[in-house]
Amino acid sequence: MTQTGLPARRTAHYLLMQITGEGRLMAELIADGAMARLDNDDRARAQRLANDALRGLDRADRMLKPYLKKAPPPHVMNALRLGVIELCGGEAAHGVVNAYVEIVARNKRTQPMKGLTNAVLRKIADEGPAGWDKRAVPLTPGWLRQPLVAAWGREAVTGMEAAHFAGAPLDLTAKTDAEAVANAVGGTVLPTGSVRVPNAGQVSTLAGFAAGDWWVQDAAAALPVKLLGDVKGLKVLDLCAAPGGKAMQLAALGADVTAVDISERRMARVSENLQRVGLTAKTVVSDAFEFTEDGFDAILLDAPCSATGTIRRHPDLPYAKDGSEFGALIDQQEAMIDHALRLLKPQGRLVFCTCSLLPDEGEVQAEEALARHKGLTIEAPHLQGIDPDWITPEGGLRLRPDYWADLGGMDGFYMAVMRKPA
Template identity: 40%
Template sequence: MPPVRFAPPTEVPGLAARRIAADILDGVLHKRRTLDDQLDGAAAHPGLKTLSDRDRALMRRLVATILRRLGTLGHVLSRLLDRGIPTDAPRAQSALLIGAAQILWMDVPDHAAVDLSVRLVQSDRRAAKYAGLVNAVLRRCAREGQPLIDEVAAQTLDVPPWLMARWAAHYGESTAKEIATAIGHEPSLDLTVKSDAAQWAARLHGEELPTGTVRTLLQGSVTMLPGFAEGHWWVQDAAAALPARLFGDVAGKAIADLCAAPGGKTAQLVQAGANVTAIDRSPNRVARLRDNLARLGLQAQTVVADATEWPGDDQTSATFDGVLVDAPCASTGTIRRHPDVAWLRQEFDIGALTALQKRLLQKAAALLKPGGTLVYCTCSLEPEEGEQAIAALLSAEQGLRRAPIEAGEVAGLGEILTPEGDLRTLPCHLPHADPRLGGLDGFYAARLVKS
């Protein structure tokens, strides 16, 4: 008789997605790795390739929900745990966060959320001893969790205190709380379309914003949406689409886009008729930029270089009609789309970034022809990386002057302009009855002209 062969047991549906979510959470919270690094590119989690599109979307939503609600989750779990969250087994901590997030904010049956979190703990050698604890705490969470959320609803636990203190000091306490509320909502998908925004809004079951961006709540793989493969549009937050428009008519003009990858603003400028030189220091990011432009059927000169040192001393400066500086920054304006930023950034990061921004602005001024336009922008809510950076540049560079932005250039949205005529969008701007369809990334932009 031939030997009996047993088929390997089939893994419980959904467990792989939660296991990868736990790994990625551990990467953010304990190893300080960004979500982008863990989700895309050469260093992405290897298990992602094994997930179906549905499970991949579930995993992403799980991780994002936990990071958006991390402070509130910590409060709830601390009230349900007599001795606090176990610190000797990171998988137990992740399992509690994953289970509680599903119970409190996601459309997952409570029994499934509890069962899968217990299985997650049981599959880890160090955490297995906490299976009973995880089971008991999550069952209590299903019964008692919502009242525990309600008792801290007026607080801003999901934003690090140092950030809330900064926003309150710069924007006022009321606006700071509005920002905190806005970044707690899962954002829409924003698209910049080549033409006929109304038609694409209808086709993608979304709406056209006053600025021309198409906003939709469609979920799933972006590459499978109508128009992606044909290059009719690209993903770009509505606020991020504004700075490139501040050059005005760029047809036939030479524009340098410093720190250009992944290329959304480069694409806007090329689509508008500019001859664009796109510079970025990362070979991988430049490769991604080239791929994006190829899909869109657009062409630009791409350069792998440190923009602060480009071009070399033997090359001619002052050769561009316009220079766009989309500077590396603390990215605190993008927390609604990148919730890991809130927990990865520290206040001391800002000082090093402002020094880099200063060097980029000095280089941009040198590259600009007399009469040319410099547009500086950051996706940061911090004044050192916006208003203060431009004030310092104007004091140091007598040949530059501010060219105030008019409300008509930003679809009449006067509330997103500062008294000086700069652009300042906040996550709480552009409100909507459905919070998922409202809001903008926090952006600062200024337009300067060289005399």
């Protein structure tokens, strides 16, 4: 950080305000230039501080509650939350308190509350990390926690929340040799074949990045392609392909890949990623429903969804969203399954997957697809490293963040292989 740390802290405060107050996602804010004026170190620290605050928001609020007669305005509350995160992370009280007092004072509406900010943060500094550590794991916001408890039970959700709070290590998919990649980057090979790297630092500086030996992909996200088994020589469609991890997997396995995504910017990233790793695929910018080429041996549909399975890596999600878009997403997923099945050859296979923890975006979609399409079947998954308990009654695969707790967890995913009738 700079000497005062103020640029990074002000940016972290801005990010928190936009996410919790305006419902904007971190990725959207970064793409719009929220951190463009910061140097590289401050940019990384601002994002890390905002993410740490989002992961610990519920715990920070519990620490603050005894010192607040009523909730202050959001501008002040978010400054206090960030202060709690830093003070309980061991940062020097003098610099932290002064910085957030200044952030509060710079706003004309909240300037009179700089004294409150100073007093509360100094009390938090007295509690320090010990006060933080004795609090419970932060709870997921109620709008999401309630349906998760209904689906999986309180014990499972508590485990998910622990995984969300811990964050996610870096997972890599090797182009050819996972053991060689693990040795080069100081990682370990997971039971399903992904490489996990703790405390990875800057991704582009890891061994093998420039050579294209691997790409970043959560271990759970790497499994849908593996469900297809041997795809060498098959004509395979990757529908909703960005950022391209699954297209690269398919290409590395020898498939004739067509990658489709509606976003020109995101598809440019897919092309860049393919070029970096030395793989080829046909890339098409198109709405999924407007893409009508058929005759595919297999289709991978990673459908747009609530993304509730990715909170380990995207802690902004439960604060930027409120669930109001879920109904439209579920309808879209249903229509996409039907469209994808039309593009398959007879006896072709469709892998439907979503990075969601909600059964309505996973198990229920598969069950309803079976009911809509006579002769459609689901093939039971046979994959290295999976627990048989993860296989669902209809034949899909359910992954959750609380799985592999001793290894660092995984994203929440649902996936199923649907076989089109002859």
